[in-house]
Amino acid sequence: MCREDIAPEQAAVIADSVSKTFTQWQRKEGVKGIFRQQKKTVAALEDVSFRIGKGEFVAYAGPNGAGKSTTMKLLSGMLQPTKGSVSVLGMSPEKDRIALMRRLGVLFGNRTELWWDHPVIQSFEWKKVVWDIPDEVYQRNLDRMTELLDIGSILNTFARELSLGQRMRADLAMMLLHSPELVLLDEPTLGLDVVAKRQMIEFLKWINREEGVTIMVTSHDMDDLEEMARKIMMISKGKLAYDGDFDGLRRLTGNRTHFTVITDGRRPELQGCRFLGGEHGAFEFETDLSHTPVRALLGMLSRTDGIRDVEIRRAPIEQVIARLYQSWKNEKGINNSEKSYDI
């Protein structure tokens, strides 16, 4: 699964056979359970290997408890692997922590790095001193972030007074003040409304495209991930289950496509297509393009009476991934190299 096509010197991140285990307490029901509580070893990550090239924008996805945050913490030096090794920008997060943190940006959506009882600009000035950011770099980045993230009006507001969307934008701006080469974002769109989310996504795409910043982002919102990232790595039960592009991911689940037909009111019977729902002359179907190619589908539709219009679109990535999650849930183990999806 590891993408060996990225040479080590071109890699921003290299995870080599990384495993991380934890212990959990287990308590069974009944009186016996009170006195005989047991420890259980949990593998948060198991033999995970991957590479992220410099300048890539990679989505890192997986169900709850799959090991996403653990990976982020390993890459940012907050945890050390039980087995295997991690290299970030050619450095060891454990041994070269200080040098690495000058070039790395980390943002966890559920926690803020802003000083809670100070205005946003105070946190930025604090960061300038602690990160030892040269004046011209600081001013250039501050001006740019203020404009792109539209935070000019909140710079003098105390962090505890900010809305979640404002806080996330301020956190993001603060994270980028030292011009990091690699950015690790754990759930950056968590809890954001539509407008705030759009701003965040557009901004991340911009810094990746224009500044060449390598980005690794986790989110549960798959549509967001597909819009932002060009690659996706999927993790399940601590193992890397997929590393490739989004189209490849779709093909894994059978290249399903959704289409809507507008009719004179009758519901058409279409062979090889699954009816999803609809009424009053608008009906939605799903089909697998690997079995029913577009040409065959269009031919079938043209031969069907009463059809006035057709709209074909790819299956939402959200549904593709939901199917994957469900299939993983039903499996006892995962074989990375030869995985069969029974969907």
Add this chain to the structure above:
Amino acid sequence: MVDNRVTLKRYFQLLGIYARMDLASLMRDGKFMALVIAADLISNVSAVSGIFLLAWKFGGIGGMDRFEVLFMLAYGNLVMGFLNMMGGSNALFPSRIIGRGQWEHMFIMPLPYGVQLTVGIFPFTGSSTFLSGIALLIVAMCNLEMVFAWWWPVLLVLLLAASMVIVVSLSYLFSSLTFYAPVQCEEISSTVIYNMERAMTFPLSGMPAYIRYPLLTFFPAGLMAWFPTMILLGKATTLENFYPAVFALLTAFTATHFFKKGFRHYVKKGINRYVSGGHRS
């Protein structure tokens, strides 16, 4: 090779930004500032007045006259006042940093941990105890019938440093346990230090050995004020003069060893929800 050393100039820059932020907090509004200062004054006066009034009423305690007692109380205030001022960001109570999961913020800062812990000062909001210590020390010295040699201020500074090292070392020693049980031990350092702070105000002169010795060894509250006061007032033997420094060195080495060991465990074995008794959420 990247140079990770922090120069003195940079260290003062870091102290400066925290000092500016503390001043800005204090100056946010006049009422808030007045409340903070009044609360600190009341609390400081209350902390020392009980023992001093007893000494005043009985003309001294256990062989120490009333101004020697006041000197001891002032010394204790200087020790705790300086540490409170310098330990603004819970640097004096690392178990809170670990127990609350705040070490994760420290991992991503490009500074050595030691620097991060010592630059987070609160010189304005946290200085009242220290300032009251200076005031009490001056009053006590003016009323003590004693001639102070030229080297006496140097001895005072060295003993203050030794007492502070002991307090900080004990705090870090007990905080090492928090790496293994973050929730359970979150407040362990404050419990130890606050209890020592309460015990340090009692003059141990005239106390039986079975009370005095434990308070100078296992629970060294006596080294936070009383024993150094005896040295500074010329009431200790030559050998005893070195005891606080030796004790400080031993506790510092022990604390460093166990804190580093706990820290290694913390990053190896995991934190947060993964460890039994992980951070409170």
